[in-house]
Amino acid sequence: MLTVVLRLAAAVTVWLAAAAAAWADATPGVRIWLPEAITTTAPEIDRLFYCVLVITGIAFVLVEATLLVFLIRYRARPGRSATYTHGNSLVEIIWTVLPACLLLVLALRSQRVWARVRGTPPTPQLEVEITAEQFAWNIRYAGADGTFNTADDITTVNQLHLPVQKTVLIRLKSKDVIHSFFVPQFRMKQDAVPGLTTHVWISATKTGHYEIACAELCGLGHYRMRGYLTIETSEAFQAWLAQTLAEQQT
Numbered sequence: 001m002l003t004v005v006l007r008l009a010a011a012v013t014v015w016l017a018a019a020a021a022a023w024a025d026a027t028p029g030v031r032i033w034l035p036e037a038i039t040t041t042a043p044e045i046d047r048l049f050y051c052v053l054v055i056t057g058i059a060f061v062l063v064e065a066t067l068l069v070f071l072i073r074y075r076a077r078p079g080r081s082a083t084y085t086h087g088n089s090l091v092e093i094i095w096t097v098l099p100a101c102l103l104l105v106l107a108l109r110s111q112r113v114w115a116r117v118r119g120t121p122p123t124p125q126l127e128v129e130i131t132a133e134q135f136a137w138n139i140r141y142a143g144a145d146g147t148f149n150t151a152d153d154i155t156t157v158n159q160l161h162l163p164v165q166k167t168v169l170i171r172l173k174s175k176d177v178i179h180s181f182f183v184p185q186f187r188m189k190q191d192a193v194p195g196l197t198t199h200v201w202i203s204a205t206k207t208g209h210y211e212i213a214c215a216e217l218c219g220l221g222h223y224r225m226r227g228y229l230t231i232e233t234s235e236a237f238q239a240w241l242a243q244t245l246a247e248q249q250t
């Protein structure tokens with residue numbers, strides 16, 4: 001019985017590790033869990049996620065298997081009562097120190113990723129202001145003068161275009177209530193809070209069309225607060241800006 005449980009635990013552990021590795025490497029078409037990762041920092045976040053998943057998955061299987069083994073092996077049987085043990089200091093030290101070391105390693109690793117994603121942003125090549133309101137995303141580009149709130153600003157509603165391979169600084173604001181700017185492919189979800197300007201940065205690695213969702217229940221129309229994101233080449237982005245400006249001026 002003991003051997004069967006141990007073999008089962010080993011098989012589940014191997015399967016968990018293989019599944020996590022497969023998910024991490026899967027091509028976008030066959031990805032069955034996380035969406036594509038399309039920024040320079042997204043793969044780091046994913047690696048951290050899978051690392052935590054594998055470690056906690058293995059710990060879960062080992063703990064549950066041990067529990068099962070002890071339940072079966074030391075149970076009460078006819079003519080024999082259940083085994084009672086008061087504890088074992090060595091074992092207790094091991095199961096306290098080992099998880100503590102693992103948590104410390106994970107904390108340090110998370111801190112490194114967090115500092116890169118949410119620390120001081122790198123010098124941006126483009127700045128965009130996104131103001132959330134019930135129930136739309138107002139997008140503003142500074143225009144040729146590089147200054148916001150001047151005559152040549154380019155504004156759109158729910159249409160965010162960004163150039164690929166450029167560092168973009170997003171200034172996130174809200175007009176009314178708390179909203180949350182969520183692009184799963186960026187691995188980014190950031191609250192837009194009234195009265196605050198929150199800065200987040202991304203550098204996209206892939207062109208394509210994606211969706212912006214509001215991830216904070218912000219009112220009756222929350223379900224339809226949806227934006228469209230286009231990541232395109234610098235040339236296509238500049239052409240789109242020029243065209244939008246021309247349309248705006250007519």
Ligand SMILES: [Cu+2]
Pocket residue numbers: 132133134135178179180214215216217218222225
């Ligand atoms: Cu919202």
